[in-house]
Amino acid sequence: MITGRRFMGMTTTQTALTSDNPVLRVPPAAPAAAAAYFAASLAFHADVSDVAATLAADGDPGFVVIDTRSTASWDQGHVPGAIHLPTAQIPEQAEQLLDKSVPVITYCWGPGCNGATRAALALAQLGFQVKEMLGGFEYWAREGFAYETWEGAAQRDADPLTAPIEGDCGC
Numbered sequence: 001m002i003t004g005r006r007f008m009g010m011t012t013t014q015t016a017l018t019s020d021n022p023v024l025r026v027p028p029a030a031p032a033a034a035a036a037y038f039a040a041s042l043a044f045h046a047d048v049s050d051v052a053a054t055l056a057a058d059g060d061p062g063f064v065v066i067d068t069r070s071t072a073s074w075d076q077g078h079v080p081g082a083i084h085l086p087t088a089q090i091p092e093q094a095e096q097l098l099d100k101s102v103p104v105i106t107y108c109w110g111p112g113c114n115g116a117t118r119a120a121l122a123l124a125q126l127g128f129q130v131k132e133m134l135g136g137f138e139y140w141a142r143e144g145f146a147y148e149t150w151e152g153a154a155q156r157d158a159d160p161l162t163a164p165i166e167g168d169c170g171c
Contacts, residue, residue, distance in 0.1 A: 044120075046105050046131045048139045049163070055081060063103040065133070068119035075150035079107065079140055087115055090122040103129040110138030135162075 029037065054061045065082040067074055074084045085093060087108075098104060104123055108115030116132045123130045133140075141147055144158030158165060 044131060046133050048133060048135045048143055048145070051105060051133055052140070052143070052145045063105050064098065065105045065107065066119065067137070068106050068108050068115050069137070073109065077137060077141060077147045077149045077154060079137070080146060080148050080153075085119075087119040087122060090119060090126070094123060094126055094128065098128060100127055100129075103131065105131050105133050107133040107136045107140070110136040
């Protein structure tokens, strides 16, 4: 337990630790602020595993998945059932292809690409309800979910660094 004199809600020992500790140099947010931030994050993002499980279940998933990449990227591999709508074509084609009453899940290549974020912004500006699929196509394939290519169906073994080999991650 950290003890010491109080200063701005922190003990002097905590203040000293945070200035020397790169993790705590900026202290964690207050619990209420953290709860608001994380709740908002869940309103903007969908997990690859959750999207895959929902699409695999019987019935209407309640959303549509949009691949925002180029045709060459789409042909290389995409989520089964996704609609191909490259980000640059959203302003001209989104309202013809999509129903504004159905939430849209966007994805691009992966975490190193913000194409799905740009697409989500473009869709939101047009009045669509939208979430971004975290991890994009990279994590879809790395987690071992089936995908489609220009040659047909494909699937890779799950990468044990991104998904459990058996069962689910429990989160």
